Amino acid sequence: xxxRASKFHDATTQKTLVFLEALLHDYHPRDFAVExxxxxxxxxxxxxxxxxxxxxxxxxxxxPALAQSSQLALAEAYVCGDFDIEGDIAGVFPLADYLLxxxxxxxxxxRLSSLLLGLPSRSPFRDLRPDARxxxxxxxxxxxxxxxxxxxxxxxDFYALWLDHNLLYSCAYFTSPDNGLDTAQTDKLxxxxxxxxxxxxxxxxxxxxxWGGLILHAVREYGVRALGxxxxxxxxELATERIRTAGxxxxxxxxxxxxxxxxxxAAYDKLVSVGMVEHVxxxxxxxxxxxxxxxxxxxxxxxxxxxxxxGHRPRPDQPTFTDVYVFPDGDLVPVGDVVxxxxxxxxxxxxxxxxxxxYTLTLRHWLRRLEDHAEEARCLAGExxxxxxxxxxxxxxxxxxxxxxxxxxxxxxxxESGRSGLPLTRADWYR
Numbered sequence: 001x002x003x004r005a006s007k008f009h010d011a012t013t014q015k016t017l018v019f020l021e022a023l024l025h026d027y028h029p030r031d032f033a034v035e036x037x038x039x040x041x042x043x044x045x046x047x048x049x050x051x052x053x054x055x056x057x058x059x060x061x062x063x064p065a066l067a068q069s070s071q072l073a074l075a076e077a078y079v080c081g082d083f084d085i086e087g088d089i090a091g092v093f094p095l096a097d098y099l100l101x102x103x104x105x106x107x108x109x110x111r112l113s114s115l116l117l118g119l120p121s122r123s124p125f126r127d128l129r130p131d132a133r134x135x136x137x138x139x140x141x142x143x144x145x146x147x148x149x150x151x152x153x154x155x156x157d158f159y160a161l162w163l164d165h166n167l168l169y170s171c172a173y174f175t176s177p178d179n180g181l182d183t184a185q186t187d188k189l190x191x192x193x194x195x196x197x198x199x200x201x202x203x204x205x206x207x208x209x210x211w212g213g214l215i216l217h218a219v220r221e222y223g224v225r226a227l228g229x230x231x232x233x234x235x236x237e238l239a240t241e242r243i244r245t246a247g248x249x250x251x252x253x254x255x256x257x258x259x260x261x262x263x264x265x266a267a268y269d270k271l272v273s274v275g276m277v278e279h280v281x282x283x284x285x286x287x288x289x290x291x292x293x294x295x296x297x298x299x300x301x302x303x304x305x306x307x308x309x310x311g312h313r314p315r316p317d318q319p320t321f322t323d324v325y326v327f328p329d330g331d332l333v334p335v336g337d338v339v340x341x342x343x344x345x346x347x348x349x350x351x352x353x354x355x356x357x358x359y360t361l362t363l364r365h366w367l368r369r370l371e372d373h374a375e376e377a378r379c380l381a382g383e384x385x386x387x388x389x390x391x392x393x394x395x396x397x398x399x400x401x402x403x404x405x406x407x408x409x410x411x412x413x414x415x416e417s418g419r420s421g422l423p424l425t426r427a428d429w430y431r
Contacts, residue, residue, distance in 0.1 A: 012059045012120065013040055019062065019115040022108075027098050032091060052087035054095075060120040067116060069100060075321035075395075079387045089390060090367070093398040134328050139281040141258050147328040148231040148279065156211070156238050158380045162369035166213035167238075170275040170305065171359040171407050181365040184358075189217040192272060194429040195303050195351070195411055197422075198222040202269040205229070205295060207259050208276025212239030212252075219252045224270075229257040259291060266297045277306035277338065281331045285338065289345035298416035302347065305409045307359075308335045313404060326392045335408045347412035350422060356400045359407045363397035 013036055020034060020042060031051040033043035037058050043050065056062060065077035074096055077083045085092050104112070134146035163169060164185040172184035173191045192214065198204065200223030206215045209228025212235075218224050230236055239254040246252075259276075271292055280288045292302050309315070311334040316323075323330065339349055370377060370390060377386045399405040413420045 010038070013038055015115070015118050016056070016059070016062065017042060019112070019119065022112055022115055023066075023099070027095065032087075032095070050087070051091035052085055052089065054092065055084040055086060057082055057084060060122045063116055063119045063121045066099070070318065071096065071100060072319060072321050072324060074099070075325075075391055078391055079325065079384060081383075081387075089394040090364075090398055093395055138329060139284050141260065143329065144258065144279065145231050147330075150328055151326065152232040153234050154381050154385060156234050158377060158385075159211075161373040161377055161380070162366050166217070167211040168213045169210055171355055172362040172365075173355070174358050174361050177361060181362070181369070184362070184365075185213075186217075189214055190221075191429065192274070192303055192305070192409075193218055193222050194431070195409065196270045196272060196301055197428065198224050198270060200224065203227075203267065204270045204272065205262075205268045207271065207273040207292070208279070209235075209239065209254060210275075211235050212242050212254055214272065214274060215252055215254075216242060216246060216248065219248050220246065225251045226253075228252075228254040229259060229262060230254065231256065231258060260287065262291070262295065265294050268295050269297055269300055271296060271300065271302040272305075273303070274305040275307070277304055278327065278330050278332060281329065282333045282337065285333065285341035286344060289342045289347065292412075293345045293347060293414060296414045298414055299419070299421045300414045301422075302412040302414075303409060304338070304342070304412065305407070306338070307405055307407045308332050308338065310334070310404055310406055311336055321395070322392060325388045332405065335406065335410070338408070339410065342410065342412050346414065348415045348420060349410065350413050350420065351409075351411040351426070353409045354406050355409060356403070356406045359405075360397050360400040363393050363400065367393040367397065 016036060017040070030044040031049065033041055033050050033053045035041050035053055035055045037056060061077060061082035065073050065082060067073075078085060134143045134150065136143040136146075159169065160167065164172075164182045166182075166185055166189070168185045168188065171188070172181060173188035174184045175187055179187070196204075198218060202224045204215065204218055204224045204226040206226060206228040209215055209230050212228055215226035215228045219226050228239065230239070233256060236254050236256045243249055243252045243254065273292075277285075277288065292304075296302060309332040335352065335354075339352065343349060367390065370386075370393065374386065377389070381389075396405065400407070413422065
């Protein structure tokens, strides 16, 4: 990278430029510029495309962000305003990988450490941590309610800025990468209903129903009766209002209820859970699937849709940005462990499908829509929340794209004397 500036540099600016040159001298592709607090701009030579600009907002920003060599420290530097990312924020994640994963030689480490220690160490902005960290026993009912409240109760209006018209906060289904978000989310609803093979008059339970988009669609388009359960009161209130407005209150209902407290054995023909199993926790998977098995009638079908970390990736040994700022107590379990827990409860596994490319596309839509409504998002949720969600969406898209995260739809059956009741092929799913 070459320095593009014609002004005098003070000592701190010059030290920062020397450090950046040593830090990034062999990073490729050079698809970004760096802009310092005094307007100094450091960019690749030539006229190549710049994906983003990394703005360092004050002299004390680099040292606390890089000294810890952690994902969380780098993320906090952006969230608290030490850094800004102007342009395509997704482009910063390959750079973060480089900084955290490069195998520096002993000589390089010594030089970088010496240069970093020569920079100021105090950030004027670093006074942040989540305003509501859950307390109590992990995955107790009370703590789970706190964790859900922290994430989902930002405000219904905030989520409505960037979700589709059905308010679906989960992976869409793209029959074409060119489809818009509304089309892809409606196609997702139909795909789930086809997988469940819903029939008029069946009784359906949606575990973690969000704002009611799936049950509304299933009742209206497939003639079922449906119950949705959620731990979020704002979701309950809006879902109930949407059901009333649609004139479906006699066949569709939402309750504020922990899944462990639903006592309705053999009451449902079909179960569905979309994006809720991530909150259950590995230690609770057996109870989760045992409960589901109990709710289903013999021959019933359960579609479980959830994010999992790729099976070859170990569990992180320290809290991640998402753990601390986005999904408290979230637990991304590899699909093999989820399937094992389902089988242990008595389910027969009939289909497992990984839709991770679909989630990459979904998150890019969400991110673009959030950025398009940045000022409204800041007014509704504040600057910190806006930055958290912008970074979380961009990072999640990158992790799905690179295969570090997966999202699975697992179709499970409560077989009756060995009879699954399912057809021989999946052809009807794609009609």
